[in-house]
Amino acid sequence: MKALVWHGTQDIRCESVPDPRIEDDRDAIIKVTSCAICGSDLHLYDHFMPGMEKGDVMGHEFMGEVVETGKGINGALRKGERVVIPFTIICGECDQCKRGFFSVCERSNRNKHLAAKAFGHTTAGLFGYTHLTGGYQGGQAEYVRVPFADKTHIKVPDGLSDEQVLFLGDIFPTGWQAAVQADIQPTDTVAIWGAGPVGQMAIRSAILLGAKQVVCIDRVPERLEMARAGGAITIDNATESTVERLNQLTAGKGPEKCIDAVGMEAHAPRALEHAYDRVKQAMMLESDRATVLREMIYVCRPAGILSVPGVYGGLVDKIPMGALMNKGLTLRTGQTHVNRWTDDLVQRIANGQIDPSFVITHRGHLEDGPELYKTFRDKKDNCIKVVLRP
Ligand SMILES: [Zn+2]
Ligand SMILES: [Zn+2]
Numbered sequence: 001m002k003a004l005v006w007h008g009t010q011d012i013r014c015e016s017v018p019d020p021r022i023e024d025d026r027d028a029i030i031k032v033t034s035c036a037i038c039g040s041d042l043h044l045y046d047h048f049m050p051g052m053e054k055g056d057v058m059g060h061e062f063m064g065e066v067v068e069t070g071k072g073i074n075g076a077l078r079k080g081e082r083v084v085i086p087f088t089i090i091c092g093e094c095d096q097c098k099r100g101f102f103s104v105c106e107r108s109n110r111n112k113h114l115a116a117k118a119f120g121h122t123t124a125g126l127f128g129y130t131h132l133t134g135g136y137q138g139g140q141a142e143y144v145r146v147p148f149a150d151k152t153h154i155k156v157p158d159g160l161s162d163e164q165v166l167f168l169g170d171i172f173p174t175g176w177q178a179a180v181q182a183d184i185q186p187t188d189t190v191a192i193w194g195a196g197p198v199g200q201m202a203i204r205s206a207i208l209l210g211a212k213q214v215v216c217i218d219r220v221p222e223r224l225e226m227a228r229a230g231g232a233i234t235i236d237n238a239t240e241s242t243v244e245r246l247n248q249l250t251a252g253k254g255p256e257k258c259i260d261a262v263g264m265e266a267h268a269p270r271a272l273e274h275a276y277d278r279v280k281q282a283m284m285l286e287s288d289r290a291t292v293l294r295e296m297i298y299v300c301r302p303a304g305i306l307s308v309p310g311v312y313g314g315l316v317d318k319i320p321m322g323a324l325m326n327k328g329l330t331l332r333t334g335q336t337h338v339n340r341w342t343d344d345l346v347q348r349i350a351n352g353q354i355d356p357s358f359v360i361t362h363r364g365h366l367e368d369g370p371e372l373y374k375t376f377r378d379k380k381d382n383c384i385k386v387v388l389r390p
Contacts, residue, residue: 002390003141004369006056009047014367017057020137020145025072028149030085034162035062035140037369037386038170039196040311042377044130049313050118051130060087060127061170062139063162069149076150083153085139085146086338087170089125092151103335108148109134119313123335140369142390154342157350163357163387164349167201171385172356173341175201175261178309180341181332182257184209189250191215191299192232193292194261195223197359197385198309202259203230204354211257215249217242222382226359243299254301262292263310290316302327309336362386 003017020029038061043049063084066077077083089108090097096104108125109115115122115132125147128138137144146152156165175198184190190206192199195218206214207230216227219238227234235245246255296306297320306329324331348354361384364372372386 001142002366003057003137004059004366004373006044006052006058007054010045010374012045012058012370012373014369017055017141020143022068022070023145024147025070026148026150027070028066028073028077028146028153029068030062030064030083030139030144030146031067032062032064032139032142032144032390033082034064034166035059035388035390036166037061037140037373037376037388039198040129041373043311045373045377049130049132051114051132051135053131053135056128056130056135057137057139057141057144058128059138059140060129061166062127062144063156063166063169064139064144067143073150077153082156084156084165084168084342085127085144085153086168086173086342087126087129088123088335088338089127089134089136089147089152090339091148097151100337100340102337102339108152111135140366140388142366151339154339154346157346160346160349161357162389163360164355165346166387167197167356167359168342168345168349169338170336171197171359172201172345173338174198174309174336175203176205176341176345177334177336178202178259178261178307179205179209181307181334182206182259182305184211184257186210187212188257189213189215189246189255190257190259191217191246191255191296192259192261193217193296194263194310195220195227195234196261199223199259199261200226200230200359200384201356202261202309203227203232204356206257206259207231208348208353213249215246215255220379223384226384230358242295246299250301254299254304256301256304258296258300258304258306260292260296260306260308260310263308264290264312264314264316290318294318294320297323297327297329300327300329303329305330305332308333311335359385360387364388366390 112122125134
């Protein structure tokens, strides 16, 4: 089959690899009909995440049709069914899965000892996302093996197109969880840093959840325009002071809720050892990144909530703990518990409350993947979200 294969820094190739096979009774094989390139794939593209190996298949945002099931699937999935696959692989049986905390599934990362060393604790197993998160081959391919497939899927109702539902696997529930974790009240101003795909989903989610006013902060003109189209007031932090504008928009009180849809991006260590020094190095090179967290702590209204869907990989220096504590702020974080939200979100798509496909700016085939990675990374051609059809 064809797949987008990682070969090294900024070296992703479309090439032939062996078809995946059933390896465990709870596996299913999916024929991929649509997949997307995610902002967090760029950490791998630029090789800021450790644990990639030559030959790894990329991609954790994908959907398709079930073509084969292992003996242990027991009717939970049938051949021919259309499914979106959540980026977090879940066993459905461990203590955390039973509580709905799927992104910290205790069983699906088969390399969790490596993740514990690099991140302090393991996440669930993730598709196409380094050997630290299980080394599972990704979905930017014609076929993919889904482990624990009896639980790791979202069924798609008839009548909804791939583009309407594809983002149920990551960015839509990620933006949604960020908004839910902010516990939005009708009197709230919600400030969202980052107008990338997750920020865009967080804007729509905050509005659906009834925020009085949503403000989005970024510096890329077309992303700010998309944010405004979704109902946000925008701040261009290349030309305006974020703190001043936020105070203006809230009569000097500050936003009640703040969402960090930027994260550290480039700050994960390249090697397991010396993680701390590496991260410090990275921070000096990318000193604007950690400022989001600080800015949120300084500007948030006392007793407010900070919600962090943005990805952090290691240690962060110079967090104003005094302000965080004395202002009585609540900090909520986490990788997304995808399946916790998707029954509700499928319904919201089906009844027309939201069509997440608004975020797509570029479409192509797997062969176009290497070029589109570059376009996306460089934010060329107003690129916000890429969808590929194998
Ligand atoms: Zn993603
Ligand atoms: Zn589990």
